Amino acid sequence: MHVITSRDNAHYKELKQLATSAQARRKAGQSILDGVHLCKTWLQELGMPLLCVVGESALQNAEVRDVVQQCEQSDVRIINVPDALYAPLSQVENGIDLLFLVKTPAPTMPSQLALSAVLLDQVQDPGNLGSIMRSAAAAGVKQIFCASGTTQAWSPKVLRAGMGAHFVLDIFENVDLHALITSARIDVVATSSHTEQSLYDLDLSHPVAWLFGHEGQGVDPALLAAASHRIAIPHLGSMESLNVAASAAVCFFEQVRQLTQR
Missing domain, CATH: 3.40.1280.10 (SPOUT methyltransferase, trefoil knot domain)
Structure with a gap:
């Protein structure tokens, strides 16, 4: 687990740009999943994220610890930030400070409508x-x-x-x-x-x-x-x-x- 404590950290700045800019996410082909439910569902349906970010106090939550442990076992990079640094990355009020950075799925466009x-x-x-x-x-x-x-x-x-x-x-x-x-x-x-x-x-x-x-x-x-x-x-x-x-x-x-x- 990598700890970031400064707003001036280059990795933090890049992550904040992705979290706050739709244009940046489209350009990178990446999406932000904010909150325990979305992160756990991604793990269940699609596998590991590119990056896991967790707020300092959220590590006290059992569900968060379980998600972090799964990421650690799969060698996913994990960033731990103070709660004050996590807040600008999230649009959720009073949520649990956990997010994934994932590659936005890009399915193949069908040639015709054939399914519901x-x-x-x-x-x-x-x-x-x-x-x-x-x-x-x-x-x-x-x-x-x-x-x-x-x-x-x-x-x-x-x-x-x-x-x-x-x-x-x-x-x-x-x-x-x-x-x-x-x-x-x-x-x-x-x-x-x-x-x-x-x-x-x-x-x-x-x-x-x-x-x-x-x-x-x-x-x-x-x-x-x-x-x-x-x-x-x-x-x-x-x-x-x-x-x-x-x-x-x-x-x-x-x-x-x-x-x-x-």
């Missing part, structure tokens, strides 16, 4: 994106395709909202959704408030790609026109529409209901 998937057109809110990923993973969806303008999938806020879902999904960013939709081998289903077809009347016993759009503007009209189906989610209350993450969860688990009933 999620297509996201300029979803802006990190919490919404992470929640959609978490629901998708729970429903057995394997692929997420994000158009340009969608919030960065591997940002710390999206990672926290995803609760580890990232590690069991293939995530693709800056995707041309129109080209993907027009070449798809499966139905593409878009949510829209301007249609009478109900989600519950659709046969979802086969793979589909779900298309969701911007929180305020919805799905781009050209993408909406290219979709195989445009569906609405029936509701009884006076609210005009559902939050995009809630809409996604309803759609995913209607498909789960149909698949499990069959």
Whole structure:
């Protein structure tokens, strides 16, 4: 375990740059996992990180000690910093001071849509994106395709909202959704408030790609026109529409209901 006590340390400065700059993370092809849950889930699903960073007081925590021990046994570099130096590396308030630096997964882009998937057109809110990923993973969806303008999938806020879902999904960013939709081998289903077809009347016993759009503007009209189906989610209350993450969860688990009933 390497101890760093100075803010002027070159390794600390580099780590702080990665922790605070999305551009730096994209350039390096690396991501920051902040907190015990994300770190433990990464170990379980994908193996060892590039680097483990732990705050001084966090070493008193049994879960942290277990994670650190696993890293030590695999010769992962471990950096121990005072709590005051850990704070600028984290966006979590009152969390446990443990983070991993990992190589951002880069799966091979499929030539066509053939498996159940999620297509996201300029979803802006990190919490919404992470929640959609978490629901998708729970429903057995394997692929997420994000158009340009969608919030960065591997940002710390999206990672926290995803609760580890990232590690069991293939995530693709800056995707041309129109080209993907027009070449798809499966139905593409878009949510829209301007249609009478109900989600519950659709046969979802086969793979589909779900298309969701911007929180305020919805799905781009050209993408909406290219979709195989445009569906609405029936509701009884006076609210005009559902939050995009809630809409996604309803759609995913209607498909789960149909698949499990069959």
